[in-house]
Amino acid sequence: MTGDIIRLFPEIVLGVSGILVILFAPFVPPRRQSLLGWFALFGVVAAGAADALTARDPGLAFGGSVSADSFSVYFIALFLLVAGVTILGSIHYLERENLPAGEFYALILLATLGMALMAAGLDLVLVFLGLELSSLSTYILAGYRRHDKRSNEASLKYFLLGSFATAFFLYGIAFVYGLSGTTNLMTLARRVGAAGGPNRTFAAVALLLIFVGLGFKVSAAPFQIWTPDVYQGAPAPVVAFLSVGPKAAAFAVLLRVFFGPLSEGSHMAFWLLWLSAILTMCLGNLAAIWQSNVKRLLAYSAIAQAGYILVGFAAGSADGRSAVSFYLVTYALMNTGAFLLVAQLAGGGEGRTEIDDYKGLARECPGKAAVLSVLLLSLSGIPTTAGFLGKFYLFRAAVDSHLIALTIIAVLNSVVSVYYYFRLIVVMYMEEGPAAVSTARLPGSLWAALAVSVAGIFYLGIFPSAFLEFARLTSNLLPH
């Protein structure tokens, strides 16, 4: 029992701190709401410590429905990183926008809890619960600017389409159960291995249903369609979280399900993954070229990034899977940082998000322009940044798996992406101001969040080895 609890310790810490935040919220005077942020951050750090603790005692818990292994430890650490950076970056934002703080942090913590359960869960029902917990929290967060029409629209769209997609996921679980009589991945793996295992076609159908549900979360084509509207409308710090956390969690589940017990069916689904990767990259990048709104541009970029990850996913080898894990971390650093900075620059009411608003920013605020440039350079995959190495590992895994055409398309796509990332940099550096975006000083907390992002980008871009070893461990999908 104690062992079970220790193996679920990060989740417990997250849940308890989420509840405590919401419990404290009404008691904290309105002017001291940032305290809640620091408390939530403390909760995240504590959960990180708990995560480290679980890493020392890996194993199954709660009747095999939860597994604490290198895979879950890695992904939970990733979610905590995203949550921590988002919380740090939102403290000032919430004050500026005069939004209630307690609910925000509590929802972030609960969403993180849901994602952690997705990564740690071995039972598909538990995974589903985690998915719902994180989804419901993010639906609310997307509409957090209650008096803003676009935020409401984003929330409603996300909610309706999200529930729609989740139904497919649930249907997939039902299929799995129908095929094998179990929803536990370990048991499923045993039954699939045994003679007279489930029908391959139906395994593939189950997989694809699950893929529809989770592909929606990762914005894989053709289920990416909601992304731009939601990312543009939702509050930018929420997007910082939303565009990374649930995506990574969904990829974690996809990795476990596709290459774990149902790998038989994933061979049949291979060409669909291949096509999906291509479509995702192209639909993201090509549409991004036209955008004049920074948030929308980054939304398309987020779609394209999911496409790159799918390239590694399609490769399917152990290298490909660890490249996916590695890239998710680099992607988390870049994208979270970019959206947080955009949130700050957009100014009160998020009024300034057009590309033209960034004219001449480099002259007025060289620091912010430089940070944003680093983030964009990393997103476009320029060497010495983490984005480059991440892409490099993804594409190399694809080449090693003989997916030459896919790799070529991916490389072409990243060339196209350079165009729109650089457009923003050019506007900041080459065009005459005055910049319309907010040029107020960066608050300390946001500064810290961006420092984490930028430092992480360079660290992973220059010294990837140690971390790569860690990511490599995640290619062990199921505990032995």
Place this chain on the structure above:
Amino acid sequence: MLSPYIPILVQAIIVAGLGAAILGVSALVGVRKRSSEKLAPYECGIAPVGNARGRFSVSFYLVGMLFILFDVEAVFLYPWAVVFKSLHWAGFIEMFLYILILLAGYVYVWKKGALDWTR
């Protein structure tokens, strides 16, 4: 393979058939006397006719939703009560934590003033 589900199928057919039969029979056999009272929906709470833009307190909805929330959660207590003894202390602690979490929500709602009618 699907044979265990046949009773369910049968039941579904019976349910659908029964509903159809009752509606059909009453439509065929029943006597219609139309009056404005009879064509109106069931009377309950709000006057069915009048200006749709009439204002009334949002607290109606809030309290209604909160009631349903807590009500649904309370349903979990019934199955728990049935197996309470075989669950021993673990079951007791788990339900205790569960109620504690509900209580946290309750405190939050209360402090936020969602139950405050006069506001």
Place this chain on the structure above:
Amino acid sequence: MKDILLLMLFPPLAGAFLNGVFGRRYPKALVSAIACGASGLAALFALIGAWNYTRFWSPAALPLRIGTWIRAGAFRADFALYYDRLTLVMTCIVTVVAFLIHLYSRGYMEHEEGYYRFFSYMNLFLFMMLVLVTAGNYPLMFVGWEGVGLCSYLLIGFYFPKKSASDAGKKAFIVTRIGDAGFTVGVALMFWTFGTVSFHSLFPKVALMPAGWDSNALTAICLLLFLGAVGKSAQLPLYVWLPDAMEGPTPVSALIHAATMVTAGVYMVARSNVLYAHAPIALETVAIVGCITAFFAATIAICQNDLKRLLAYSTISQLGYMFLGCGAGLFATGIFHLMTHAFFKSLLFLAAGSVMHAMSGELDMRKMGGLRHKMPVTYWTFFAATLAICGIPGFSGFFSKDEILAAAYNGPLGGPWLYWLGTITAGLTAFYMFRALFMTFHGPSRVPEDLAHHVHESGSKMTGPLIVLAILSVIGGYVSIPSALGGSERFDGYLAPVFFSSEHFLRTTAAHAPSGGWSGLTLMGFSLAFALGGVFAAYWLYLKSPELPARIAERFAAPYRLLVNKYYVDQFYNWLIVRPIRVCSESFLWKRVDAGAIDGGMVEGSGAVTVALGGILRRIYSGNLRSYATWVLLGAVMWIGYILVMR
């Protein structure tokens, strides 16, 4: 032990960081204190480390792996350092000279803009140089190699508003890049051939290659690496950047372009001695290129009137000596000369800087003369350095240069004509150095009126390091008194664990027997005679009858013009490479290929197609919820349908 050597790397990096990031707000005293403190600490650690290592450790190399850096397939490069006596000698030279030059710069740069920038770059340079000499594999060495190149570029272009300075920076960067390309290809080929690029696994592998092994690949590797060295150490034909590099502040010339960075090529060849020993053709190339460069640069130096440029050509020439020593198969002689040269050449530059300071930036020796009374300290230290570089007995250059000439004479790969060319160069060296000394400090003053009253001795901040370097220039040679004079060549003995097996291998396998015949004393006598001849000629021409040079120049107009114009090499390169490339790139590549085909056809074309496609594709993002839901449903149906159809 290991930690103190590792520790040595950090102060310069920290100093560079502090000054680079925050230096703008610091007072100058703090900036220089940080920079000098950092380099001083590095020097201290280097000396303690060297003492410790020599005292308590076996002379075997000490590889020190810190962490994994790059791993891609079989390719593997670690953060790994490599300590042996060669590394220690290099770290000591680099840090000590750097420390002295940092001290000197406090005074020299006092009134310059960008004080913090200068010191930040200098510290960064020191860090990169230390990475270069302590690296444990070629890729990491290449990081240092490029890093010092970058700092050199930044510091040459330090006065970047001046066009000639920024041009010189670019020139240095581009020319050395040609060599670096060779280096990179060489390392790649090395990995391809031997499967490793780290010193401690590569060297034994090469050393243990069976007899009769086909060494063509190794020869290619060595030649490619040497191409890198040619670029970095300014040898023929890539030396052209170094004279222009004198646009940088003088301490930079002293540190980077005389004492340390330019010697990186020599260090690299010496470090790779095992490879070169097994590729005698490449090693012979090293000797020949070095020898010819030494002679060639010395002849150019004869006719230079700009003091710093003269010293630059002299540096090229001396670097040629070092390569000659290494190439003759006696690597320790090259390193020995590297050390003494670091002392006396940085001293010469610093003294020249002191003169320049006094003369308000004037460097034309025709406008100097008679400065010795006004600047006694500068004069005496410059004089000591001149005696050292000319190889006058008792001064450091005498010991190291004679060792090299002896190596050229009877080293495993030596030969008579290498020796004679080297000896003649020694005479030329004495001539041009004493010419510089006489024109600058002796004779009647030719200083313009408006400058004359301004000429003064530099402050103690600058003269202090000069004196220390002068002492080192004098005594630096006594660490290795040649056996011909009854000494024991202790320096060579100290480095023997590094070089012994290669030198031994060369001796046993060398194609031709050493020239033999003359004893060490005879050789010394020859070179001394040539040196004294040079000194005397300079005395005759520039003090005794100063009208003579003009007459000679008139009489031999054609050769004189050739020398003054530095053999027209810059013009030749301009004509052979720069112009054709420019013409080709302007009229063909730019207007046709780039603007026409690539811009118009491919970029704009593909761009237009991409943009148009994007325009169509973005229409699916209509914002309509129902159509979105339809997309999701359609996608799901198609996906499932595919499986059901394809099963």
